[in-house]
Amino acid sequence: MTKTVDLPRGTTAGLDRPLVSLGGLLRDWLPRQRWFAGKDRPVTELSVLSVTELFPGCLHLLVHADHSPHGGTTPSGDCYQLLLGVREHRAPSLERAYIGRAEKGPLAGLAVYDALHDPHAAELLLERLRIPGTAGPLRFETAPDARIPGGLAPRLLDAEQSNSSLVYGDSYILKVFRRIQPGVNPDLEVPGALAAQGCARVPAPVAWFRTTEPSQATLGVLQPFLPGAADGWTLALRALAAGDDFTTEAHELGRATADVHLALGSAFPPAVHDDHGRTAEAMSVRLDAAAHAVPALRPFVPGLRGAFDALAGCDTGPLAQRIHGDLHLGQVLRADHEWFVIDFEGEPSRPLAERRSAQSPVRDVAGMLRSFDYAARQRRPWRPEWARRCREAYCAGYAARAGWDPRKKHALLRAHETDRAVYEVVYEARHRPAWLPVPMAAIERLARWRG
Numbered sequence: 176m177t178k179t180v181d182l183p184r185g186t187t188a189g190l191d192r193p194l195v196s197l198g199g200l201l202r203d204w205l206p207r208q209r210w211f212a213g214k215d216r217p218v219t220e221l222s223v224l225s226v227t228e229l230f231p232g233c234l235h236l237l238v239h240a241d242h243s244p245h246g247g248t249t250p251s252g253d254c255y256q257l258l259l260g261v262r263e264h265r266a267p268s269l270e271r272a273y274i275g276r277a278e279k280g281p282l283a284g285l286a287v288y289d290a291l292h293d294p295h296a297a298e299l300l301l302e303r304l305r306i307p308g309t310a311g312p313l314r315f316e317t318a319p320d321a322r323i324p325g326g327l328a329p330r331l332l333d334a335e336q337s338n339s340s341l342v343y344g345d346s347y348i349l350k351v352f353r354r355i356q357p358g359v360n361p362d363l364e365v366p367g368a369l370a371a372q373g374c375a376r377v378p379a380p381v382a383w384f385r386t387t388e389p390s391q392a393t394l395g396v397l398q399p400f401l402p403g404a405a406d407g408w409t410l411a412l413r414a415l416a417a418g419d420d421f422t423t424e425a426h427e428l429g430r431a432t433a434d435v436h437l438a439l440g441s442a443f444p445p446a447v448h449d450d451h452g453r454t455a456e457a458m459s460v461r462l463d464a465a466a467h468a469v470p471a472l473r474p475f476v477p478g479l480r481g482a483f484d485a486l487a488g489c490d491t492g493p494l495a496q497r498i499h500g501d502l503h504l505g506q507v508l509r510a511d512h513e514w515f516v517i518d519f520e521g522e523p524s525r526p527l528a529e530r531r532s533a534q535s536p537v538r539d540v541a542g543m544l545r546s547f548d549y550a551a552r553q554r555r556p557w558r559p560e561w562a563r564r565c566r567e568a569y570c571a572g573y574a575a576r577a578g579w580d581p582r583k584k585h586a587l588l589r590a591h592e593t594d595r596a597v598y599e600v601v602y603e604a605r606h607r608p609a610w611l612p613v614p615m616a617a618i619e620r621l622a623r624w625r626g
């Protein structure tokens with residue numbers, strides 16, 4: 176029988192030693208994870224920032240993967256959250272989650288695996304979340320009126336994700352953030368603020384956990400699960416495959432986006448003048464960095480920069496406010512004939528302060544328009560007409576609710592679509608090189624654009 180191993184209870188003293196013995200294992204395992212952000216750069220050092228025994232046989236770790244070249248002076252790297260299960264023997268049911276056997280230190284000889292794959296560990300994690308409390312530097316908190324039942328069966332979502340999510344009994348979904356940045360995560364902050372506004376388009380957080388060490392940071396959020404929901408990407412591809420029209424859904428999605436923008440406008444500090452010059456400058460800087468990282472972009476840089484120059488010269492547009500920041504078809508769910516919006520983290524590679532700053536709502540609109548293009552390019556022959564109709568319907572739906580029409584903001588829309596396509600090029604080059612031609616096709620079109 177497979178036994179879990181009891182580690183010294185309630186103490187972190189000496190527990191950082193396990194990482195010394197796990198370093199070799201994690202160094203190989205970490206970069207292979209979908210959510211690992213530094214795939215294009217070697218890990219030069221892996222260090223432990225905190226380690227806590229969450230419950231017997233389960234360690235909570237924050238590790239830092241350093242990418243600075245040896246001898247380099249500018250530190251670079253990211254912090255990741257790991258939940259490691261430790262057992263005496265390898266469990267056949269956890270083969271997919273197996274990381275390896277610790278060679279040295281207090282865990283020597285024990286089998287180590289990603290505990291989120293272990294239903295028993297996932298159940299205990301929900302138990303911790305149901306009732307407010309602490310474990311070392313970890314804080315477990317609930318919404319004031321939350322009544323979370325125990326004993327819900329967990330399942331780990333195996334979607335291609337930036338984080339890891341556990342669904343409990345089709346009632347709740349727990350998102351465990353993988354890349355951790357100091358401060359409150361917008362995916363807790365924004366849905367919480369929208370719930371307080373009575374915005375029904377966003378599932379409200381019911382519990383969350385955070386750390387106080389090495390600095391304050393959100394680690395995970397539990398929200399109601401929308402049973403039977405399908406995400407916009409799946410629905411769009413289904414419509415394309417069946418040759419179905421998607422304009423009704425796109426129109427409603429435009430309305431839903433505007434609803435969320437209006438609620439965000441009320442929930443956060445007043446909207447501010449959108450400084451187009453500064454935004455254009457930031458876009459230009461991102462373009463240069465992207466072209467440095469992805470050589471295929473380089474021939475298009477002068478053409479693309481034209482979009483940013485046009486933005487800088489533009490003197491009208493909606494006010495800047497809190498936005499979603501990474502809006503695409505995978506971030507919207509359809510349930511009971513309504514659209515819901517999830518995942519307010521923003522573009523994962525951007526610094527947190529930037530993601531939480533006021534930005535043009537056109538950025539979200541541009542994100543969704545790019546997504547229609549992505550969907551249309553999943554089929555051969557490519558369906559530009561399908562994407563164009565969705566685009567029109569989405570903008571019309573948005574305008575009907577927001578009171579202004581994104582289609583009439585040509586310079587803004589083009590600049591934000593260009594910036595978004597540049598982001599996507601870097602994202603695909605890093606995570607899914609086979610998808611690179613999708614945003615590159617848009618880059619070619621946007622670089623040629625004369626209007």
Ligand SMILES: Nc1ncnc2c1ncn2[C@@H]1O[C@H](COP(=O)(O)OP(=O)(O)O)[C@@H](O)[C@H]1O
Binds near residue numbers: 348398401404
């Ligand atoms: N409240 C919810 N109800 C139903 N499914 C959800 C809910 N929240 C997220 N999901 C599912 O989980 C997936 C991943 O969620 P998401 O927040 O986008 O995580 P990530 O940031 O890791 O991409 C979504 O695509 C969706 O299928």
Ligand SMILES: O=P(O)(O)O[C@H]1O[C@H](CO)[C@@H](O[C@H]2O[C@H](CO)[C@@H](O)[C@H](O)[C@H]2O)[C@H](O)[C@H]1O
Binds near residue numbers: 523542
């Ligand atoms: O993981 P997240 O949902 O936070 O977002 C990241 O991954 C997305 C892909 O999973 C990526 O979206 C890009 O691909 C989508 C199709 O898979 C497409 O609908 C989007 O329009 C396109 O941007 C997203 O950019 C990235 O931040």
